[in-house]
Amino acid sequence: MTLAKPHHKAKALKPGSARPAKELCSDCGLCDTSYVYYVKDACAFINQQVEDLETQFHGRSRDLENEDDLYFGVHNSMIAARKTEPIEAPSGPGSLVRSPLRCSKKVWLKA
Numbered sequence: 001m002t003l004a005k006p007h008h009k010a011k012a013l014k015p016g017s018a019r020p021a022k023e024l025c026s027d028c029g030l031c032d033t034s035y036v037y038y039v040k041d042a043c044a045f046i047n048q049q050v051e052d053l054e055t056q057f058h059g060r061s062r063d064l065e066n067e068d069d070l071y072f073g074v075h076n077s078m079i080a081a082r083k084t085e086p087i088e089a090p091s092g093p094g095s096l097v098r099s100p101l102r103c104s105k106k107v108w109l110k111a
Helices: 034-042 050-058 067-072 094-110
Strands: none
Touching: none
8 A cells, every 4th residue: 555645735825925827816725725835736827738728628728709718718608696585594604504404404394
């Protein structure tokens, strides 16, 4: 059995400091974590590998004549979401409260 290589930790960049990808940075958050050590390999903008990654993962690169592709990148379809009224529940982050509530409602409906 081989052991995984130890994780290289580094100190996260300070808020507001220059990002390695400079003006191309999408502010993904990697530089704000101890994984900033890996940004030189993981950041698609530093090595200008966006087109290669799009083709590898989506089967095509973005169509620069298509306004949606230009702004949002490669996608299959566009959908829109609308905010609805939240479920009344105890305080706490909505997603952490809603999921158990939905599960419990399904159990109650089955009973």
